[in-house]
Amino acid sequence: MLSRADILFGKIAINAGMVSQDQIDECIHIQEKAPEPKPLGMILIEKGYISEKQLEEIIEIQKRNLQEKAIHSRFKREDGLFGRLVIRFGFATEDQVNEAVRIQAKMEDDLFMRMGEVMVRKGFLTNEQVTKILDYQKKKILTCPKCSTQFNVIMFQPGALIKCYKCQNELVVPEQLVSVAAEDHPASGTPGVPVAPGITPPPLPRPAVAAAIAAAAPKTPPPPARPGASPPPAPKAG
Numbered sequence: 148m149l150s151r152a153d154i155l156f157g158k159i160a161i162n163a164g165m166v167s168q169d170q171i172d173e174c175i176h177i178q179e180k181a182p183e184p185k186p187l188g189m190i191l192i193e194k195g196y197i198s199e200k201q202l203e204e205i206i207e208i209q210k211r212n213l214q215e216k217a218i219h220s221r222f223k224r225e226d227g228l229f230g231r232l233v234i235r236f237g238f239a240t241e242d243q244v245n246e247a248v249r250i251q252a253k254m255e256d257d258l259f260m261r262m263g264e265v266m267v268r269k270g271f272l273t274n275e276q277v278t279k280i281l282d283y284q285k286k287k288i289l290t291c292p293k294c295s296t297q298f299n300v301i302m303f304q305p306g307a308l309i310k311c312y313k314c315q316n317e318l319v320v321p322e323q324l325v326s327v328a329a330e331d332h333p334a335s336g337t338p339g340v341p342v343a344p345g346i347t348p349p350p351l352p353r354p355a356v357a358a359a360i361a362a363a364a365p366k367t368p369p370p371p372a373r374p375g376a377s378p379p380p381a382p383k384a385g
């Protein structure tokens with residue numbers, strides 16, 4: 148019986164160009180006939196299709212993929228809050244947020260993008276607006292001067308020394324944000340800490356946005372437009 152782990156293992160080995168589909172099929176066949184359960188990787192080694200070193204590489208990739216999946220699902224939860232703040236700040240409409248969520252959901256794991264980045268790429272938000280929301284959430288984008296990786300640091304304290312977890316260089320506040328693409332720094336905040344407690348809420352949404360939120364609320368159909376009623380003001384660009 149082929150386990151889920153073995154299916155993944157085979158996929159990774161093929162994608163990495165280490166083995167062919169035929170070799171995998173052959174080893175699965177051997178596995179099925181084996182009297183004792185044996186991992187697919189062991190059979191591939193016994194057949195001489197992969198080396199011990201390649202086996203380790205595949206296991207490493209497998210681990211990384213799982214970690215990425217876990218991180219991405221956490222990002223998606225956080226991005227839900229980000230999306231609500233975008234609407235609350237009146238930076239974008241609920242439709243635009245929903246579209247960004249749909250785009251993000253379709254992304255493969257290796258192309259995963261944070262909601263802020265998706266919305267900037269779609270032209271729904273500016274870098275400055277994303278920064279404003281991150282500031283509100285007490286997140287600060289720091290950058291590594293050595294490897295140029297950008298990190299979201301939660302509950303950032305000015306002057307705090309935070310190291311790049313990739314190259315151990317000290318992170319700095321970028322003079323100018325080139326892009327809002329950033330990874331969450333593992334050293335940032337404690338998971339579960341409420342975001343920005345005690346922060347003054349942003350000003351009430353502009354009427355058009357309030358109307359959009361009301362229209363999107365479940366079981367409350369938008370009121371029919373009264374003849375002669377003036378349309379809500381269009382959201383200002385920028």
Ligand SMILES: [Zn+2]
Binds near residue numbers: 294
């Ligand atoms: Zn670095």
